[in-house]
Amino acid sequence: GSKWSYLGAEGEKMWAKKYPFCGGLFQSPIDFHDDILQYDSTLLPIELEGYNVSSFEQFILTNNGHSVKMSLSPTMNVRSLPNRYSAAQLHLHWGNRNKQEGSEHTIGGRHFAAELHIVHYNSDQYLDMNSAADKSDGLAVLAILIEIGQFNPSYEKIFSHFQNVKYKDQETSISAFNVQELLPDRLDEYYRYEGSLTTPPCYPSVLWTVFRKPVQVSQEQLLALETALYCTQQNDPAPLEMVNNFRRVQEFERMVLVSFRQ
Numbered sequence: 060g061s062k063w064s065y066l067g068a069e070g071e072k073m074w075a076k077k078y079p080f081c082g083g084l085f086q087s088p089i090d091f092h093d094d095i096l097q098y099d100s101t102l103l104p105i106e107l108e109g110y111n112v113s114s115f116e117q118f119i120l121t122n123n124g125h126s127v128k129m130s131l132s133p134t135m136n137v138r139s140l141p142n143r144y145s146a147a148q149l150h151l152h153w154g155n156r157n158k159q160e161g162s163e164h165t166i167g168g169r170h171f172a173a174e175l176h177i178v179h180y181n182s183d184q185y186l187d188m189n190s191a192a193d194k195s196d197g198l199a200v201l202a203i204l205i206e207i208g209q210f211n212p213s214y215e216k217i218f219s220h221f222q223n224v225k226y227k228d229q230e231t232s233i234s235a236f237n238v239q240e241l242l243p244d245r246l247d248e249y250y251r252y253e254g255s256l257t258t259p260p261c262y263p264s265v266l267w268t269v270f271r272k273p274v275q276v277s278q279e280q281l282l283a284l285e286t287a288l289y290c291t292q293q294n295d296p297a298p299l300e301m302v303n304n305f306r307r308v309q310e311f312e313r314m315v316l317v318s319f320r321q
């Protein structure tokens with residue numbers, strides 16, 4: 060089992076001891092600020108294919124002790140990237156009820172409340188996630204920044220099941236739905252850079268697309284995310300709340316491309 064956490068002796072400052080890439084190059088997440096941004100007119104709007112999965116299909120929601128992840132259908136693909144990338148899973152990062160700033164990427168040093176990641180692997184070159192995860196052109200992650208605002212019925216399709224996955228290794232099956240509902244409406248405005256997984260093993264294998272426009276969930280929905288889940292198993296005598304599961308921003312001396320003019 061992966062022995063790492065976001066806190067204490069196995070926290071992010073120690074990851075590099077067991078997972079050398081975590082101390083390496085091209086690490087994510089990063090802060091987006093003006094002097095590293097460069098407009099690139101060749102960045103096409105993100106095109107999703109096969110995202111509208113029939114509600115007769117199921118997605119599996121799992122608490123893996125680090126996040127809550129949802130399996131996705133490999134018929135879900137991202138076009139308009141150098142290769143065809145097929146969806147593997149989505150998961151979230153968040154803060155806690157007293158500090159609702161748990162996004163991984165930041166804009167002008169500002170955290171958002173939470174962040175959704177949809178992890179895809181290069182299905183042109185590799186068989187599955189595991190064989191793609193450590194290849195430089197292996198993965199593409201779509202990142203959606205989440206802020207507090209209106210109740211979001213699409214996010215509720217995931218959040219309403221948290222009581223069934225409170226503890227590590229619990230899972231539940233939910234009716235599939237169109238995951239595009241979880242994205243902002245502007246798929247043509249995003250930040251683009253080559254980075255890494257933000258958890259161990261931190262492979263520098265991710266083509267990041269971070270949408271400029273955040274989505275909104277309500278205060279109550281965010282509170283549910285911040286208070287429902289545990290990193291520990293149900294029978295663990297020392298329960299650990301699953302909070303603050305975001306990596307701090309990494310030093311970054313490279314340009315980030317943007318598909319939009321200011």
Ligand SMILES: NS(=O)(=O)c1c(F)c(F)c(S(=O)(=O)CCO)c(N[C@H]2CCc3ccccc32)c1F
Nearest residue numbers: 125126128150176178188189192200256257258
């Ligand atoms: N922020 S992120 O997008 O970098 C990222 C995570 F933050 C995260 F938590 C996970 S995980 O699988 O839930 C737990 C750690 O592997 C993955 N999972 C990836 C990592 C390697 C791998 C292999 C097979 C399936 C999924 C993943 C991940 F890509």
Ligand SMILES: [Zn+2]
Nearest residue numbers: 150152176257
């Ligand atoms: Zn993530």
